[in-house]
Amino acid sequence: MLDQPDIIAAIATPPGRGGVGIVRISGKNLTSLARIILGKLPEPRHAQLSQFLDVHGKIIDQGIALYFPAPNSYTGEDVLELQGHGGPAIMNLLLNQCLACGARMAQPGEFTLRAYLNEKIDLVQAESVADIIEASTSEAARCAVRSLQGRFSTTIDELVRSLTTLRMFIEATLDFPDEEIEGLHDEEVREKLDAISQQFERILSSAHQGNLLQEGIKVVLVGAPNVGKSSLLNQLAEDDVAIVTEIPGTTRDSIQKLITIAGVPIHVIDTAGLRETTDIVEQKGIERTQAVVKDADILIRLIDCSCHAPGEDSEILQAFSIDKPHITIFNKIDLTSQTPGIETNEHAVKVYLSAKTGAGVDLLREQILRAAGWQTGQTGEGLFMARQRHLEALEATRNHLNTAWKYSNSESEWELLAEELRLAQDALSSITGHFTADDLLGEIFSNFCIGK
Numbered sequence: 066m067l068d069q070p071d072i073i074a075a076i077a078t079p080p081g082r083g084g085v086g087i088v089r090i091s092g093k094n095l096t097s098l099a100r101i102i103l104g105k106l107p108e109p110r111h112a113q114l115s116q117f118l119d120v121h122g123k124i125i126d127q128g129i130a131l132y133f134p135a136p137n138s139y140t141g142e143d144v145l146e147l148q149g150h151g152g153p154a155i156m157n158l159l160l161n162q163c164l165a166c167g168a169r170m171a172q173p174g175e176f177t178l179r180a181y182l183n184e185k186i187d188l189v190q191a192e193s194v195a196d197i198i199e200a201s202t203s204e205a206a207r208c209a210v211r212s213l214q215g216r217f218s219t220t221i222d223e224l225v226r227s228l229t230t231l232r233m234f235i236e237a238t239l240d241f242p243d244e245e246i247e248g249l250h251d252e253e254v255r256e257k258l259d260a261i262s263q264q265f266e267r268i269l270s271s272a273h274q275g276n277l278l279q280e281g282i283k284v285v286l287v288g289a290p291n292v293g294k295s296s297l298l299n300q301l302a303e304d305d306v307a308i309v310t311e312i313p314g315t316t317r318d319s320i321q322k323l324i325t326i327a328g329v330p331i332h333v334i335d336t337a338g339l340r341e342t343t344d345i346v347e348q349k350g351i352e353r354t355q356a357v358v359k360d361a362d363i364l365i366r367l368i369d370c371s372c373h374a375p376g377e378d379s380e381i382l383q384a385f386s387i388d389k390p391h392i393t394i395f396n397k398i399d400l401t402s403q404t405p406g407i408e409t410n411e412h413a414v415k416v417y418l419s420a421k422t423g424a425g426v427d428l429l430r431e432q433i434l435r436a437a438g439w440q441t442g443q444t445g446e447g448l449f450m451a452r453q454r455h456l457e458a459l460e461a462t463r464n465h466l467n468t469a470w471k472y473s474n475s476e477s478e479w480e481l482l483a484e485e486l487r488l489a490q491d492a493l494s495s496i497t498g499h500f501t502a503d504d505l506l507g508e509i510f511s512n513f514c515i516g517k
C-alpha cells in the first residue's frame with residue numbers, strides 16, 4: 066500500500082444525486098491525463114470552466130476544473146479536481162474516463178495517505194481528517210478540526226522535546242563524569258522528571274476527554290417491561306438539536322439510539338429491544354443483553370416507583386453485579402408524592418424522575434456525563450481528539466515515565482533511566498508518526514472513505 070507513485074482517482078462526493086459531484090485525481094504528473102480530458106492543463110489554482118471529454122473527444126459534462134501542481138496540493142502530488150454535475154451516471158462516466166487515461170481507483174484514505182507520505186501532514190492530522198468526516202456532534206467536529214490544525218501534534222512534540230533534552234543531559238553526565246560540563250544532580254533530574262510528568266498528565270486528561278467526544282458514551286437501559294425505558298429514551302432525545310439515529314433491529318423495535326448531551330455523543334441501547342427481536346429463542350436474547358451490558362460504559366436501571374413491588378428479573382440483577390458505573394432511576398414520580406432529585410453515595414447514584422413529564426431528566430443528563438468522567442463545562446476546543454491508538458501510546462508512555470522515576474533515585478541506575486526516557490519518547494512519537502511501522506499505517510488509512 067505504501068509505495069505507489071501511480072495516478073489514483075475517485076469520486077470524492079457522497080453517492081447519490083446533488084448539485085455538484087467531484088472526481089479527484091492525484092499523481093506525480095497529470096499533464097497527459099489533463100490533455101485528454103480537458104484538452105489542456107488548466108492554469109494552476111484557478112477555477113476554470115471546462116468541458117470534460119471522453120476518449121473520442123465527445124463531451125461527457127461541463128464543469129469546473131481545478132489544478133493544484135505538486136507540491137502545493139492536498140497530497141503533495143499533482144492534484145486535479147473535476148467538479149461536474151452530481152449524478153451517479155455522470156460521475157461514473159468521468160471516473161471511467163480517468164481510468165481509461167491510466168489512473169486507477171483510489172483505495173479508502175489513499176489521498177490522505179499520500180499527504181502523510183509526502184509530509185504534508187502527520188499521522189494525528191491524517192486521522193483527524195477521518196474524524197472530522199465521521200464526527201456526529203459539532204463539539205466532536207470542532208475538536209477534530211483542532212487536531213487537523215496541528216494543536217495535538219504540537220503539544221506531543223513539545224513533550225518529546227522535553228524528554229529528549231533531559232535524556233541528553235543525563236547521557237552527557239554519564240559519558241563525561243569528570244569533564245568541566247555541568248552535570249545533573251539527582252535533585253535536578255527528579256525536578257525535571259516531575260515537570261515532564263505534569264506536562265504529560267495534562268495531555269492524558271485532555272486526550273481522555275477528547276476520546277469520549279469521538280467514541281461517545283455507551284449507555285444501556287435495563288428494567289422490567291413498562292417501567293418506562295422507551296419513554297425515557299424519547300425524553301432524552303427530546304430537545305436534542307443534533308442527530309437522532311435509529312439503528313433498526315431485526316424487527317419493528319429500534320435497539321440503539323444516538324443522542325447528544327452537552328455535545329457528547331451518547332449511544333443508548335434499550336435492552337428490551339434486544340429481547341423482543343429474539344422471541345423464538347429467549348436464551349439468545351439474554352446472551353445478547355449480557356454482551357451489550359459487558360460492552361457498556363454506564364448501566365441505567367429503571368424502577369417504577371409507583372408500583373408497590375417493582376419486579377426485578379434475575380437478568381437485571383446479574384447485569385448489575387458487573388463492576389461498572391451505574392445509575393438507578395426511580396421513574397413515574399408524577400404518580401407519587403416524590404419530587405425530582407438525586408441521591409448519591411460512593412457506590413450508587415439514584416435519580417428520581419418522570420419520563421412522562423420530563424421532571425428530573427436534566428439531573429439524569431448531568432449524572433450520565435459525570436459517570437462517564439466528562440468534566441462539565443468542557444468544550445471540544447480545549448481537547449485532543451484522541452483515538453484508542455493514541456490512548457494506548459499515552460498509557461505506554463506513562464509506564465515508561467513511572468519506571469524512569471524508580472531509577473531516578475540512584476545515579477548508578479541512570480543508564481536505565483535514560484533508556485526508559487527513550488522508550489517513552491518512542492511511544493509518544495508513534496502518535497504523530499515520526500517512526501511508524503507500515504502495518505499500522507495500513508490499518509489507519511483503510512478505515513477512511515474513498516476519495517479522502
Ligand code: GDP
Pocket residue numbers: 288289290291292293294295296297337396397398399400418419420421422
Ligand atoms: P418500557 O416498556 O420500559 O419501554 O416502558 P414504556 O416507556 O413503553 O412505558 C410504559 C408505560 O408507562 C407507557 O404507558 C408510558 O406512557 C408509561 N410511563 C412511562 N414513564 C412514565 C412516567 O414517568 N409517568 C407516568 N405516569 N407514566 C409513565
Ligand code: ZN
Pocket residue numbers: 294295296335337
Ligand atoms: Zn420499550
